Amino acid sequence: MAGLFESAGDGGAAIALEEVEASILRSFEVQMLELIGPGPAGLGDDPLAALFAEGPSSPPADPALARLFPDAYGGPDGPSGPEEVAAAGEFRRYTELDLRARKRDDALAVIRSLDALGGSGGVLQASAEDCRHWLGGLNDLRLTLGARLEVSEDDEDLYELDDEDPRKPLVMAYLWFGALQESLLEAMAG
Template sequence: MSGLKLRSEMDAREASVLRSLVGAVSGLLGERASSAPEDELAALTGLRSGNTAPPDDPRLARLLPEFHRAEPGSPDADRADLNSALRGLHEPEIIDEKLAAAGVVLHTLPEDGGKILITPEEADAWLTALTDVRLALGVVLEIDADTPEQFAPDDPRAPHLDVYHWLTWMQDSLLQAMAP
């Protein structure tokens, strides 16, 4: 391995938490991909098609949002068919990219923690996977602009908010390390 490398280290507990979260998001995405209906035209042409309906799971809906959001009252405000078509065409490759990014994290992150050495391309994959984990976790924690920095100690979401902040810090640190 030659060229620029980014170095870091994680202890065993951090590595376990991150591997678990990335694995969970990968599992959601994999289930979504495998739920796509069989398409005879896709089988004949070799072009893959995906689900045309948006995901029911709010975490997946955040990871795979609608493609087109019309302004209320605009002529195309009720164009659900446009979103269906775009979703069917593009969702498989979007899921593939997200799963590939997660795979890079799982491949480059030592199972028991330790030194991490990644290329800039692998760092991009880490950023993608961290974003996906933060989006999914943010849905579960109901993160929005009004979310406090900390939940009350008796709030069952409190420890998970700490993890969310840790992921945010990790993502920010990686971005700073990649900056010229």
């Protein structure tokens, strides 16, 4: 898998993707949509109802979701003490639904741009706005895989896994998504 983003000017980027690469990216983004879940039911198209909708006040139990939707207060292990727990819950209650919606929008934008390739691969042209969605979508994929693989700052052994290790395909995807993300940032800047 050699396709990386290159600058297309005006903050946009382009990437040549083989059919298998586009298929892998699309599959992971569809799984991201499933992980994030649908928006709150019963809001319909009522913007006022959406404005006053409240999200959960406690962090998700799933480590991948907890990584995507971390507590806003406290250290790496979450809030400590009743004041921080209450503040984190209040913050989550009013922000998580918007954050989930943004992550859904990012994943859907990536899927739609991959679908525009027609399932056969090719050169994907991304506008500056599309690049922001791609950047968010790739970041969410990396965070999720990192949580699933329990990646830490000291995980040099990820680069040295045996081919028989069942984590190897996910590690390869994790590293590839990181390379895509880095090349996209460089393309957007250049």
